[in-house]
Amino acid sequence: MATIRDVARRAGVAISTVSLALNGKGPISPATVERIQAVAAQMGYMPSVMAQSLKRGHNRLIGLVLGDIGNPFFGRLLRNVDSVVAEADHMLIVADTASHPEREINTLNQLRRHRVGGIIMAPLSNDPAFAAYLREIDVPVVLIDQYVDGVRLDYVCSDNELTTTMLTEYLIRLGHRRICYLGGQPNWWTARLRLAGFRAAMQASGVNIDPDLEVVADFDGEKAYDQVARLLSRPKRPTAIVAASNLMALGALQAINDLGFSCPGDVSLTGVDDVPWGSVIKPRITTVVQPVEELAQVAAAWILERIGSRGGAAAPPRTHVAIPRLVIGESCSRV
Amino acid sequence: MATIRDVARRAGVAISTVSLALNGKGPISPATVERIQAVAAQMGYMPSVMAQSLKRGHNRLIGLVLGDIGNPFFGRLLRNVDSVVAEADHMLIVADTASHPEREINTLNQLRRHRVGGIIMAPLSNDPAFAAYLREIDVPVVLIDQYVDGVRLDYVCSDNELTTTMLTEYLIRLGHRRICYLGGQPNWWTARLRLAGFRAAMQASGVNIDPDLEVVADFDGEKAYDQVARLLSRPKRPTAIVAASNLMALGALQAINDLGFSCPGDVSLTGVDDVPWGSVIKPRITTVVQPVEELAQVAAAWILERIGSRGGAAAPPRTHVAIPRLVIGESCSRV
DNA sequence: TTTGCTTAGTGAAACGGTTCGATTGGAGCC
DNA sequence: GGCTCCAATCGAACCGTTTCACTAAGCAAA
Numbered sequence: 102m103a104t105i106r107d108v109a110r111r112a113g114v115a116i117s118t119v120s121l122a123l124n125g126k127g128p129i130s131p132a133t134v135e136r137i138q139a140v141a142a143q144m145g146y147m148p149s150v151m152a153q154s155l156k157r158g159h160n161r162l163i164g165l166v167l168g169d170i171g172n173p174f175f176g177r178l179l180r181n182v183d184s185v186v187a188e189a190d191h192m193l194i195v196a197d198t199a200s201h202p203e204r205e206i207n208t209l210n211q212l213r214r215h216r217v218g219g220i221i222m223a224p225l226s227n228d229p230a231f232a233a234y235l236r237e238i239d240v241p242v243v244l245i246d247q248y249v250d251g252v253r254l255d256y257v258c259s260d261n262e263l264t265t266t267m268l269t270e271y272l273i274r275l276g277h278r279r280i281c282y283l284g285g286q287p288n289w290w291t292a293r294l295r296l297a298g299f300r301a302a303m304q305a306s307g308v309n310i311d312p313d314l315e316v317v318a319d320f321d322g323e324k325a326y327d328q329v330a331r332l333l334s335r336p337k338r339p340t341a342i343v344a345a346s347n348l349m350a351l352g353a354l355q356a357i358n359d360l361g362f363s364c365p366g367d368v369s370l371t372g373v374d375d376v377p378w379g380s381v382i383k384p385r386i387t388t389v390v391q392p393v394e395e396l397a398q399v400a401a402a403w404i405l406e407r408i409g410s411r412g413g414a415a416a417p418p419r420t421h422v423a424i425p426r427l428v429i430g431e432s433c434s435r436v
Numbered sequence: 437m438a439t440i441r442d443v444a445r446r447a448g449v450a451i452s453t454v455s456l457a458l459n460g461k462g463p464i465s466p467a468t469v470e471r472i473q474a475v476a477a478q479m480g481y482m483p484s485v486m487a488q489s490l491k492r493g494h495n496r497l498i499g500l501v502l503g504d505i506g507n508p509f510f511g512r513l514l515r516n517v518d519s520v521v522a523e524a525d526h527m528l529i530v531a532d533t534a535s536h537p538e539r540e541i542n543t544l545n546q547l548r549r550h551r552v553g554g555i556i557m558a559p560l561s562n563d564p565a566f567a568a569y570l571r572e573i574d575v576p577v578v579l580i581d582q583y584v585d586g587v588r589l590d591y592v593c594s595d596n597e598l599t600t601t602m603l604t605e606y607l608i609r610l611g612h613r614r615i616c617y618l619g620g621q622p623n624w625w626t627a628r629l630r631l632a633g634f635r636a637a638m639q640a641s642g643v644n645i646d647p648d649l650e651v652v653a654d655f656d657g658e659k660a661y662d663q664v665a666r667l668l669s670r671p672k673r674p675t676a677i678v679a680a681s682n683l684m685a686l687g688a689l690q691a692i693n694d695l696g697f698s699c700p701g702d703v704s705l706t707g708v709d710d711v712p713w714g715s716v717i718k719p720r721i722t723t724v725v726q727p728v729e730e731l732a733q734v735a736a737a738w739i740l741e742r743i744g745s746r747g748g749a750a751a752p753p754r755t756h757v758a759i760p761r762l763v764i765g766e767s768c769s770r771v
Numbered sequence: 772t773t774t775g776c777t778t779a780g781t782g783a784a785a786c787g788g789t790t791c792g793a794t795t796g797g798a799g800c801c
Numbered sequence: 802g803g804c805t806c807c808a809a810t811c812g813a814a815c816c817g818t819t820t821c822a823c824t825a826a827g828c829a830a831a
Binding site for chain 2: 786787788789790791
């Protein structure tokens, strides 16, 4: 690939003249500018972002660290983040930690070696060592979806507590009392909040929580299937299920069907978040959807802000809580 | 962030000594190496990949250009590509063209400015101008999923013709004759091949193709819904449907249900590719799935090879055709 | 003619590393 | 003591760009 030297030689001017001309900076005569542009175009010259960055002290790269890009939620997140940062002429280095929390520090270090201007991350880890690492990090970081206890960083999420509260209240209004809750691993930030949302709604309505019906299924479809199958084969089975994720809701639905029960006839079912093509799953599951576009846009805008104002990196951290939306399907019935 | 200069000063040695010591190259005394390592660790020094790359002439970045990362197929592709290149200490710059073919050249140019070592791309465009651009490109490119006429580049795909051939033959074996084909836009490479696969299977079995039943639904769920709804309300309706994508299959299923028909009772349905939650969609759709992991791994391995052997970039282009797998569900019945 | 002001363009330093030829200082040998 | 040799370390060039102080030329005013 041609370098600025080649262009300068070919155009018969100094290197600095080429730089000035192509960036439209110095007082270069129109004739010269035109000649240089012509030569550059003809040679297919493109400035090396690496070299530019080295000089300027910052490149136009942003790191995006996710636990599982295969998950459609993160896929949509990625897409929307990309569209915003591309607008600002930035590009995304995407790293998937493949659901291994222990790889996160390593991944972040790699991004730092690349001197990315900022990092957007949906963390998995939530231990003090990781928090300590984040507290010392010297590049702007915006957390998304999941938080890390003990750090002070920008954080963008939807109101996780509200998600399950809305669903639980809805079921209670329909007359349900024996409600099963399918939750995630309690070391996940969002899992704890969604559980709290469920409990708050139950208590607010004065409904007793049967501890046996509050199960952990690790945000995993198969585990949800097993748990629901187990609970449905017991005498006092639940009349409704609140699943803290779409995957678990689908696992639950499959269990309900496979055991010969009907949804919503025998068991009402609700979940969190859209599933792509959810519209063709029968019955359509009543669900609370997170505004992914909003999350992505705010996170992207914030990281660009932090990058833009070098000093402003010290500005106090902000939190944006997006309000999820209840989408009523056909998976719940009055009891 | 500390630079190599800072480390050198603090350790009381020359810059070159630090570089040599940390890279384990020169004959540096063990005592000095240890001291330098200690100082570097204490200062949190990390070499700048940009600076290294500038000197070495190549960075450890690979571009991945996709039309829609929101699509789970590409999400899984991304995840698997990332896992392979990460193994080789490379990172991925991901760019989403948001289904705008006209942005592709721009995106590729941006990646070239970043001096990525190679590019993996699922192209949308397939016009001569784009082919001409690709023919001149000075960085290794591996195409995946879709090809571009008139270029000579590595290409990784699954046997697109075979996908629809397998489905069609399966339906014919079940006794179907009036088979509807839902295809994609003919300017898409994969759409043309899948259509050809359908026709080949029909002709091989001596079944007449009713041109009215061969419709274009643009790989789009809504369009498929409309088309199927239209065809099903006519007197001589099809007894089976081959959809050239999962999205169209789901649209078709919805239309079948909404019009009061049953699947597979009245209409048999088949599709191409997994849907992430396919296992809970009733009925489970018979489908041919592409081995995404295999595609991703081959593409990643090939681009790493091209990057590795600088001269080898001129090696003749290869093509890898993966064999898709027929997964029989409950959406088809004998007629 | 000298002075001063513009305009157009140049040269060199700097960014943060790597690499290689040059330079030490000391040990071993005669 | 002078020689060679080797291990350990250093210095400088270089990668591709930007930026800024500087110069050379042209011209108007004094």
